[in-house]
Amino acid sequence: MLSFAFSAEQEDFRRQLRKFAETELAPRYRERAARAEFSFEAHRQLADLGVLGIGLPEEYGGSGEPDPITLGLATEALAYGDVNVAAAPxxxxxxAGQLAWGGRQAVVQAWLPRLIAGEVVAAIAVTEPAGGSDVAALRTEAKKVAGGWVLNGEKIAITHATSAAVGLVYAREPGSRGHDGISCFAMDLGSPGVGRTPTPGMGALxxxxxxxxxxxxxxxxxxLVGAAGRGFAGAMRHFDFSRPALGLLCLGAAQASIDExxxxxxxxxxxxxxxxxFQGVSFPLAEHATYLEAARWLCYRSLWTRESGAQHTQYAAMSKWWPPIVAKDAIEAALVTFGNLGYSIELPLQQRYRDVASYLIADGTAGIQKRIIATAMMGRTAAR
Structure with a gap:
């Protein structure tokens, strides 16, 4: 029989994190959200709770084998208190997952324990000015030289661009085209020749x-992370994890708003x-509670499918385009319920609205996700 129950250990962990989110994160959410500074204080608290090591090798301080469902639970629970801090896991x-399973030993030993301990943060650098979500069009080049590679190029819209110590940078061999020739490199972002430019947005500072x-x-x-010239496939496989996790992050913030x-x-x-x-007040909240529940289980369906080893790219894409919209709409309904107070900066609703809105774009817009889903659908139809 199909079960929607989490394990006893997962439920205990979720309750622990939810309490932490309500008592420790929520009271300072707006204060942190107002600054374009990474909160290492909160980040290290997550490390102490074991959140940053979920599904990573034990020898480096992690919990062991990949565990996407527990990581999704953690993200959702933490976002109830602070949607920005919740992005950390x-x-x-x-x-760290790409480093752990595809990195060379020296780089893994140098960075993985520090990432799990919350000492440093990392960036993943794919998006470029001319390519956007079209990863195959990236132009950053990696030229092979004695003892390594020399990289030249530019990336935009990078999370932790100004705060990360290490980055996974995707670049192509000179003369290569499309998906072929793209490699992934673990780069010390303090290296000579690396430039950083802040791009503050309307939220998620x-x-x-x-x-x-x-x-x-x-x-x-x-x-070099993974095989040379095969970085595209590796990146897409890991994005299939992050997309439902980001969906749950948005839903956690929206659930807090509806509860309020x-x-x-x-x-x-x-x-x-x-x-x-008044039904004009209670019915919209009931409707959004229903949408949140449906979107939540779509995300967990994707993570469960990943954990079982089955193909789940289309579920991951569904979990990225729809849940952020559901969450944004729910927060808006909550804001209207409070009237003028909801619009004021005295409550966290307006801040959540702006922070969650970033995920309408980050990690691929709804249009990109629908293209992925449609491609999978048409492929199955053609194979019949």
Whole structure:
């Protein structure tokens, strides 16, 4: 029989993180969100809770084998208190996972324990000015030289661009085209020739978005992650993990907003009755609660499919385009429920709205995700 139950250990972990989110993260959410600075204080707290090592090798401080469902649970629970801090396990899982299973020993030993301990953060540098979501069109070049590679190029819209110590940089061999010839390199972002440019947005400021430039940056042989010229496939496989995790991140923030709006509707009175007594108030909240629940299980379906080893690219894409929209709409409904107070900076609703809106774009827009889904659908149809 199909079961929607998490293990007892997972439930205990989720409750622990939810309590941490409510008591430790939520009270300072708006304060952190107002600064374009990465919060290492909160990040190290996550490390102490074991969040940053989920599914990573034990010898480096992790929990062991890949565990996408537990990581999704952690992300959702933490986002209830601070959607920006909650991005940490996704980013660490995305970068450290590639290092752990594809990196050379010297680089793994240099960076993985520090990432899991929360001492440093990492960036993944794919997007470029001329390519956007078209990874096959990237232009950053990696020329083979004695002892390593020399990289030249530019990346934009990079999470942790101004705060990361290490980055996974995707670059192609000179003269290569399309997906062929793209490799992944673990680069010390303090290396000579690396430039950083902040690009503050209307939200998600603590994620330190910005651009990276590379001018004759040398990366030693040990910096190659995976096989040379095969980086595209490796990147896509890991994005299939991050997309449902980001969906859950948005939904965690939206659930906090709906819960706050429901409590307010019971407490606040109008025309001698609680707001909750008016269907014009209670029914929209009921509708959004339904959408949140449906979107939540879509994300866990994707993570469960990944854990079982089955193909799940289309589920990951579904989990990225729809849940952020569901979450954004739910936060907007909660904001309206509070009236003018909801729009004010006294409440976290307006901040969550702006922070969650970033995920309408990050990691691929809805249009890109629908293209992935449609391609999978047409491929199955053609194979019949």
């Amino acid at each position: 996704v980013q660490v899982g995305l970068v 603590p994620l330190c978005w910005g651009g990276l430039s590379f001018e004759d940056v040398f990366v030693p042989d040990d910096g 709006a429901a409590a307010w509707a019971v407490e606040r009175e109008a025309f001698g009755r609680p707001l909750a007594a």
